[in-house]
Amino acid sequence: MSRKKSAKDKTERATVEEDDLMCLDEYQCSGNVEIDFPGLCALLDIEDIPSVSIKHPVSESTTEEEGQEDNQAQVNSPYKPCLQVELENESPLSVKGIKISGWKVDEQIARALTKMLPSLSQLQSLHLYCRFWQARLTDQMVISLMSTISLCSSLRAVAIEGNTLPQQSYHLLLAEDSVITQLSLRNNRIGDEGCRLIGSALSTARSTNKNLLSLNLAFNSIGDAGAAHIAQGLRLNRALLFLSLSNNHIGDSGAAHLAAILGKFALTHxxxxxxxxxxxxxxxxxPAAQFPTVPSSSSLTHSKGELKGISTKKEASKKEEKTAVSKENTKSVKKTSEAKVPQSKGEKSGIKEKQLSTYEDSSNAILDEQDKEAVEVVNPLLDQSVQHEKGRIFLPGNRTLISLNLSGNRITEKSLPLFLASLEMQGDGGGLSRLCLQRNRFPPDCEPYVKIKELMALREPLEVSSPEPTEEEGQNA
Structure with missing residues (x-):
């Protein structure tokens, strides 16, 4: 009897959930969070609906005290569930930021958010801070959130902090097609395994994230293995500008991997x-039309001359073929010009040289444009500044990253010469302008660290007078 009752209860609950989803799908969001969020929660039969707190923009006529009083209710009750909304202007439809802090986001709340967020056309940032309790987001909820973010036309900054996922699905937020440019994953106990997934999302030989500019992985119990995974992801990533690995467990081994990718490094097989x-x-x-007289294989050999699979004999035969084709075309041009307009030998020679010169210039311009596009857009493996040494190919290193925060780790004086050598190798052609190494296991007056600070000061003069980063600074570094 009890089994029949239990099966009946499950059927009824499933029916109710299906009805709720149907109602949720039919709801048309207006873009006004004060109306949509409570309405969606009511459709989902959520009993304790979090309140909505609106932060209005401070106008010129509003004093600082009035602006503080406007949000004093939230300050006085920081433990009460509240959806904090920041507006771009006085219009309730100009939502530019949403923040959830200190309260649980369960599956029902997540459904309401995923339904509402795409209607906020001006939404730029979504922050889920959980400083006192776990947000208890699940891996499936993060997957659903990723699908929702792709539907938000302006959403680029996402912060999910204080939440542990069993399957470490945070790397999905760094997928190759992700539009997120700023991602903060502080205090999520990501560890070394999570870093392996994140490193692969940053880049592999076959794929790379091209949009993420800032990544914060502070307070995540990341060790040497995790740092090595992140370094591996930075080898071919040419988008990330800011990376924070502060307040982790990174020692000299992990630091050595990070220092290595900043300078020249050899390509793997x-x-x-x-x-x-x-x-x-x-x-x-x-396109064949762009090279009417030169075969594409010849163009590759002439422009690159690098592929090891092509032997010297093949290169020589192709050069001869190119010369023969050029001579044949020259004769053709000569016969055509003679047939149309009788000219002297000097005039014919001048026209012939001019035509060949024009063709050569146009061909080189096309190759240069393709090379530029390949280097900047397609893949750094096509970088023309590669070097060949003892049968190996070397890339100049990651010079896109401009800020690396390693403060509060376990790095000793042993690793500092490695960073110094890579920084000197970068020279003035781009690279790090900020390297934070405070609160590690070396004296601040040791020689290599002093030299690193001097070098950073030359690249970024403001670095001299800037204070040491605090634990909270990792959020912006």
Whole structure:
């Protein structure tokens, strides 16, 4: 009897949930959070609906005291569930930021949010801070959130902090097609395994994240293995500008991996194979009409001359073929010009040289444009500044990253010369302008650290007078 009753209860609950979802799907969001959020929660039969607190923009006529009083209710009751909304202007439809702090986001609340967020056309940031309790987001909720973010036209900054996921699904927020530019994942106990997934999301030989500019991984119990995974992800990533790994457990081994990718490093076998494949694909994709007299394989050999799979004999034969084709075309041009207008030998020679020169210039311009596009957009493996040493190919290193925060870790004086060497190798051609190493396990007056600070001061004069980063600073670094 009890089993029949239990099965009946489950059926009834499933029916109720289906009815709620149907009502939720039919609801048309207006873009006004004060109306939509309570309405969606009511449709989902949520009993304790969090209140909505609106933060209005401070106008010129509003004093600082009045602006503080406007949000005093939230300050006086920080433990009460409240959805904090920041407006761009006085219009209730100009929501630019949403913040959830200190209260549990369960599956029903998550459904209401995923339904409402795409209607906020001006929403730029979504912050879920959980400083006192776990947010208890699940892996499935994060997957659903990622799908919702893709529907939000202006949402670029996301912070999910103080939440542990069993399957470490945070790397999905760094997927290759993700539009997020600022991501904060502080205090989520990501650890080394989570860093492995995040490192692969940053870049591999086959894929790379092209949009993320800032990543905060502070307070995540990341050790040397995790730092090595992040360094691996930075090898071919040319988008990330700011990275914080402060207040973790990174020692000299992890620091060495991070220092290595800042300077010149050798390509792995997989990366070399991928580089060759990209070079061949780029040559084959060149439109034949742009090179009427030169075969595409010859163009590749002439412009790059690098593919190791092509022997010297093949290169020589292709050069001869190119010369023969050029001579044949020259004769054709000569016969055509003679047939149309009788000219002297000097005039014919001048026209012939001018035509060949024009063709050569246009061909080089096309190659240069393709090379530029390949380096800047396609893949750093096509970087023309690679170097060949003792049978190996070296990239100049990651010079896109401009800020690296490693403060509050376990780095000793042993690793500092590695950072110094990589920074000196970068020179003035881009690279780090800020390297935070405070609160590690070395004396602040040791020689390599002093030299690093002097070098950073030359690149960023403000660095001299800037205070040491606090634990909270990792959020912005």
């Amino acid at each position: 997989e990366e070399v194979v991928m580089r060759r494949r990209l070079l061949v694909e780029r040559a084959e994709s060149a």
